[in-house]
Amino acid sequence: MTTQLFNVGQTFGVKAPAGLVIEGFSATDHPLIPPATPYVFRQGLAALIAFLRDPAGDAFLLTGPTGSGKTSLVCQVAARLNWPVQSVTCHGRLELSDLVGQFVLIDGSTRFVHGPLAVALREGHLLLLNEIDLMDPAELAGLNDVIEGQPLVIAQNGGEVIRPHPKFRVFATGNSAGAGDTTGLYQGVLRQNLAFLDRFRVLPVGYLEPEVELGVLAGAVPSLPPEVGEKLIAVANEVRRLFVGEGESTAQLTITLSTRTLVRWARLALTFRGAPQPIRFALEQALTARADPDQREAIHRVAADVMGDLWTGSSAA
Template sequence: MQTYVVGKPQPFPVGTTFGVKAPKGLAVEGFVDDKNPFVPPKKPYVFRKDQLRDALAFLERPRGDGLYIVGPTGAGKSSLIRQAAARLNWPVQEVNCHRRLELTDLVGQFKLVNGTMQYMYGPASIAIRDGHILILNEIDFNEPGEIAGLNTVLDGASLVIPENGGEVIHPHPKFRLVVTGNSSGGGDQTGLYQGVLQQNIAFLDRFRFLEAGYMEPDEEVALLGSLVPEIPDEIRARMVKVANEVRRLFVGDDENPGTISTPISTRGLQRWACLALDFKSAPNALEYALERTVLLRAQPEERTAMLRIAKDVFGELWQAKADKGKGTPSQPDAASAAA
């Protein structure tokens, strides 16, 4: 049985590792080995200081807790941990939850391999054994009775696998459990997230919570600049403004519920920018890309409202080429020509 245990510990300076302002000499523990196949790949990511502080405090010293990250869709809940782990060379096991997910899917089960039945360890067993971070995405989609099977592990007890002859897996000291959800485990009170279930209160009591919201406008503009530098600053800034106007109508406030059910997430914003470049030869690349990013899955009245917001925000730039002002135009690619 091949294992991928975390390597030798190594301190990483917080400021230079995560691109944030931090006191000189402030470091967090990671690992020397960056060849572990379960270490996530590094991608551009803007770490927000408050969220990073809580995440690193948990990774450094969980004190028997799990970490529950709650926030709207596409706000970077999983990416926060995934990209922190990528910079610390910390291996990750990641699972997307759903109603049919069972504890055996996480722990392991016997499967037919080359004509013989072999016990195949699941992501939870691997993480617990080898000191990885286990991320359970959309935890509030899962049946609460199944996930509650991890309660004793969070309490520091060993994982016992009766199906594999009563095997006992002692938790590695670097094992961490992180879950994400659009709700905080009490069910969806907004009606925006179909399929969200109320979770077991005993399970929730074993977590500290971190709230992840959408980025500040200047942070999202900077992120888009690192991902799609061909798009001018003015176009990127207005894309972000459109996204925030749509999110405001999605979230609503204490007095008025949200009037739009399809937000433009940070993930969607990146897709809009990339598609605007791919289809830059279209009569209106910004509108064409926005349609394929979010408008075509929105209700007709919501589609009209979002398109009106975009036109109002961009004004005379609405017909502009996505890469206007970036030097000599490149030859259109196949996608541009088709558009």
């Protein structure tokens, strides 16, 4: 694939030195290039671009609460640089061999099919391991040499050797930073091997600032009145503070209102506009129907306090 230089300021819509560029790819038709969507890039962009320019034997871990935009940050950067992404959602039964490849029966014959790690390594794609802290640390330790730039040797395929493409990069996302879940909110999160974690740069990703999130809402739900969007965001931020234990109340919520849920709430509020209490009904559909009764009541109380007449009214507009 032919490479191309992209101006950072123009490509990502951020303030950057005029001559600052990042190398990506010129071809736009690769099926694994993520689709570009409206996106507001944050401070973490600088760290991510620095890593893409020169990983220096590191991988890159984005950590933060659910729905804070960890995966979307990587994918939207890749989309604008035409950089294909091999994306894998990790789980407790995922093994290194699933990433490397395996023999598969095809048209009556057994063939070795390369997995996302092998393809990314060979072709210069980004390998994105989502929810990496759900995977067995003993399996992840097999990535140590590859992250440092060593070739991948596939013993089960006759000792095949794949040398890393100069554009190969490893990203991972997780709700913890690898030290396990101390909150009890993320079931299945495992404490990771220290030697493995030592190979990562780490970027904490929090929720969007209110003014930025308002822009996201305006882009996703343009017919939503700005004053309504501001109140929805105020509710979301109070719920988030309770979720992470920073609210005035001593009670901590076990569900939160992520940006994706916020957008869902806004869309549903407009969908049910004209029905009795559309804001409340939309919030139940978007989030609180899966909360236990006490937490549902607590979130609705927060929403009622913030939304005022909109909470009991018959219109979201």
